[in-house]
Amino acid sequence: MSEMVQKVLMEKGELKKLAISLFNKVWDLMENPDRTEDENLEMIHMVHTSRYHWGIAGQPVNLSRGEWQISRVYTVLNRAEPALFHAKRNLEICLSNKIGDFDLAFAYEALARAYQIAGDEENVQQYKKLAYEAAEDIAKKEDKQVVLNDLASI
Numbered sequence: 001m002s003e004m005v006q007k008v009l010m011e012k013g014e015l016k017k018l019a020i021s022l023f024n025k026v027w028d029l030m031e032n033p034d035r036t037e038d039e040n041l042e043m044i045h046m047v048h049t050s051r052y053h054w055g056i057a058g059q060p061v062n063l064s065r066g067e068w069q070i071s072r073v074y075t076v077l078n079r080a081e082p083a084l085f086h087a088k089r090n091l092e093i094c095l096s097n098k099i100g101d102f103d104l105a106f107a108y109e110a111l112a113r114a115y116q117i118a119g120d121e122e123n124v125q126q127y128k129k130l131a132y133e134a135a136e137d138i139a140k141k142e143d144k145q146v147v148l149n150d151l152a153s154i
Contacts, residue, residue, distance in 0.1 A: 015057035019066075022050035026069060030076050040077055047073045060097035064090050064107065071110040080118035087114040102143040105134035109147065112154050128154060 029035055029043040051066030058066075067090035074083035087110035093099065094107045108131035115123035131151055138144040 012057040015053045019050045019053035019057065019062070022046045022053070023066075023069060026050065026073060030073060043073055044077075060093055061099055061103060064093040064097075064099055064103050067093060068103075068106055068110050071114055075110075075113045075117050078117055080114060083114035083117055084111070087111045100134070100137060102135075102138050102140075102147055105131050105138060105147045106150070108134055109150055109154070112151070116154055124154065 026043055026047045029039055029046075032039070035043070047066075047070050051063070051070055054062040054066045067086045071083045071086035071090060074080075074086065087107070090110055091107040094104045108127045112124050112127035112131060115121075115127060128151060131147065135144055135147045135151070138147060
């Protein structure tokens with residue numbers, strides 16, 4: 001393997017580590033009920049940075065999960081337009097790459113949650129229904145339960 005190829009692979013590995021670290025930090029901030037406005041801004045910047053790095057070093061499933069997390073951050077912040085934009089992008093990635101299982105169920109969940117923030121009850125119910133249907137095809141019982149618990153919170 002050439003030195004240049006090794007360097008590129010090493011850089012991708014570092015980018016993956018960074019993307020994972022940022023994803024986890026964003027999750028911690030989302031779960032903090034006492035976030036400050038500065039932490040909200042930090043969370044927005046980190047979630048987009050994580051997704052950006054997955055775009056360089058990840059696979060389509062990583063892109064999907066990154067878009068899902070961006071949408072979730074915006075729903076937590078009660079910002080419908082960007083939540084819907086990223087939830088739709090998430091679903092597009094799942095469908096165009098034939099990504100199923102819990103990722104597809106969560107793509108529908110993200111849309112239901114974003115439409116809830118937007119005040120569109122008809123679409124909330126439509127995408128919740130699709131999420132429940134997709135959840136039936138989830139292979140792991142534990143993953144299915146995570147999806148069902150999230151859907152119950154909408």
